[in-house]
Amino acid sequence: MHAKTAEEQSPFLAMLKKDNDSHREVTKKYVGFWQEDERDGRKQNYMSVANSFYDLATDMYEQGWAQSFHFSRFAINEPLLQALARHEHYLAYMMNIKKDMTVLDMGCGIGGPAREIAAFTKCKVVGVNNNGYQIQRAVAYTEKAGLDGHVSFVKNDFMAMEFPDNSFDAVYAIESTVHAPSLQKVYEQAYRVLKPGGTFAVYEWVMTDTYDEYNPAHSAIRLGIERGNGIPAMMTRKHAIEAIKAAGFVLEHAEDQAEMGDQIPWYAPLAGEFPTGRLLDFGALRTTKLGRVTVNILLSVLETFRLAPSGIAEMAREFSYGADNLVRGGKEGIFTPMYLMVGKKPEI
Known part of the structure; x- marks a missing residue:
């Protein structure tokens, strides 16, 4: 589907x-996963759900979020890219990552956080990703940044990684393990490859304690987030805590960074709730509802005139639907994309 697009510097181009027929087929496949609310079926096909999603979403994500596909806290007048980097620095700080450590990034996307953490700490980062297109773009960006001596990438399923036991000094995951069919199983993989005494940290997407599974409005928001973000089945905060402990970790720290009382909420880029002067900041306009509607119209026109691949407008609407539900979940306080857990693997 991608042909040589992995080497294209402009994510919009x-x-x-993308190859027209392949794009249409992948779009049809992805939408097909959501014809009925069958989470068990999507769990069984988690690799296909995630791969289809990121084959379609990666370039659009880059349009709004550059090379770091995650949310963050915001300080007043803080640019988006600076906030994203600070979010990554905080994770490295909480893990006590040091120079020359070998660190694993589980679900590394196109490598933005891996490059930032490697440059910030002078550690070596290995990124794992099962999506070949994202790996290609990650390698290209890393070489361009001159960080290929510190950051490398492996195409691998994080549910069954091929690394030997006790391989890494530290392991982290930034908003990626939500795509796993089982949090306990993916955390067990982190535990296995981590050296005794090493630290695992994860920013997890979870439904908060405010979420009521018997409330139809809450359930609709949850499904909207799942569908618009390629998630087989999203779990609760309580489930995530139980999973990391069941995997063998000693949970040393847990906090919901969405509950820090910040004046600018994590979902501000999606809701368009930045101060007026911030609209020229990278991504601050294009990620908003207005920006998404504008892009959807543009893509519909381009698709009509066969200047964009078939199905692209439909997927843009899917992504926009997911973004709307992320905002609803954030405002209702029933969802957070950055529940931070820091666990320690016991010494032998």
Whole structure:
């Protein structure tokens, strides 16, 4: 589907250059996963759900979030890219990552956080990702940044990684393990490859304690987040805590960074709730509802005139639907994308 688009520097142009027939087929496949609310079926097909999603979403994500596909806290007048980097620095700080450590990034996307953490700490980061397109873009960006001596990438399923036991000094995951069919199983993989005494940290997407599974409005928001973000089945905060402990970790720290009382909420880029002067900041306009509607219209026109691959407008609507539900979940306080857990693997 991607042909040579992995080498295209402009994510918008990469989006338009996809093979038409393949793009249409992948779109049909992804939408098909959501014809009925069958989470068990999506769990069984988690690799296909995630791969289809990121084959379609990666370029659009880059349009709004550059090379770091995650949310963050915001300080007043803080640019988006600076906030994203600070979020990554905080994770490295909480893990006590040091120079020359070998660190695993589980579900590394196109490598933005891996490059930032490696440059910030002078550690070596190995990124794991099962999506070949994202790996290609990650390698290209890393070489361009001159960080290929510190950051490398492996195409691998994080549910069954091929690394030997006790391989890494530290392991982290940033909003990626939500795509796993089982949090306990994916955390067990982190535990296995981590050296005794090492630290595992994860920013997890979870439904908060305010979420009521018997409330139809809450359930609709949860499904909207799942569908718009390629998630087989999203778990609760309580489930995530139980899973990390069951995997063998000693949970040393847990906090919901969405509950820090910040004046600017994590979902501000999606809701368009930045101060007026911030609209020129990278991504601050294009990620908003207005920006998404504008892009959807543009892509519909381009698709009509066969200047964009078939199905691209439909997927843009899917992503926008997911973003709307992320905002609803954030405002209702029933969802957080950055529940931070820090666990320690006991010494032998």
